[in-house]
Amino acid sequence: MNACQHEEKIDEYLKGELSPAEAARFEEHYFNCPSCFYRTREQSELLGLIRRAKEEIFSPAERDVRRRGEGLKRIRGDLAPRRWMAVAATAALALAAGLLIVPMLKRASPGLVFDGDPAVRGELLSVIAPRGEGKAAPASLEWRPLGSAAEYQVTLSGANLDWTTTTKETKIALPPDIKAALKSGSYVWQVKAYSAQGIRLASSLKIEFRIAD
């Protein structure tokens, strides 16, 4: 789909910066222009997500990266060209050694480290039950074990319920009061695995189950 010159107005329209007459003109335009409509809808969704987000996601959490950059600049300034070449050669050797050694390591790093969150996520926990629809409240929640996990955190939520607990097992029986609170309707549960140091290793998808009327 080709870009349209009215696309410049999308943000202003969604942010309510256009006058009522301009907004109406833009709306009439997107009723006739599929390209502008799809971009407006997509942008609206993104804007909604950003506005509902927590403000801290925009805060400077990358200072360490910047500091690293500044450190490099300082090193570059301090070194004479000949020493700089020696340092570069050493770094190249270290890199080559690293490339040889890393594949030999048994276990790779689990994945990404997120800003402001000590979680390290690289694997997905798979759940066993419950899922789908059942006639009565489930007696327990069960998932597959994750070798390196020391503890699991389980959350279960629904219309009138928000329950969180931790366990070292891979199955947890629902306490009688929670089971009693599970009336007909939809519920969602999720399990997260933590290391002994409290670092999140993996999460399951959020699984929905339904108790029939």
Add this chain to the structure above:
Amino acid sequence: MNPTDRKKTEGDPAALGLDEIVVRFRPIVGFKVRKAIGGANPDWEDVVNEILMQTIAKIKSGEFRGECAIGTFIYTITVRRIVDYIRQKSRVLREAPEALPSPDPQDKVERDERAEILARAVGGLKQRFRDVLHLYYYKGLSREATARELGITPAKVSERVNYAQKLLKKDLEKSPFPFNDGSGD
């Protein structure tokens, strides 16, 4: 868009079948209606259906003569119906306040999941892009005010916003819940 498509969108009634009108305009009308009366309002789908039915009836009765684009014709019907709905609703609300619909747990899951993906994607951006998203979208400042705050030109704001958007959309499209037809409300 090829020339035939353009002709169809811009108002050749003979070229458009009624089914095609419904398929083509349902998401557009839905977006406008949700934006006007709120995506959480349980009535929005009924209002959209009424608008589409009214459109079809008017086309069948020959009221649409192709003097304007079909999109403009449907836009006019949509705006009128929304105004009527809001008027009716304010009369009802004056008499008895309506209970809010109960939240759907699946919607909550999707929202949480997408919020997490967004946070991760924003976290991966350089600080200058985060700053621009924070001021321009999160705080809702204008392009000019954002530029003043950051000490850059408004054109640079647009450039950074566009770049950041592209990266975020790419990440969100990879999520299990890519963009849907919501209005973002």
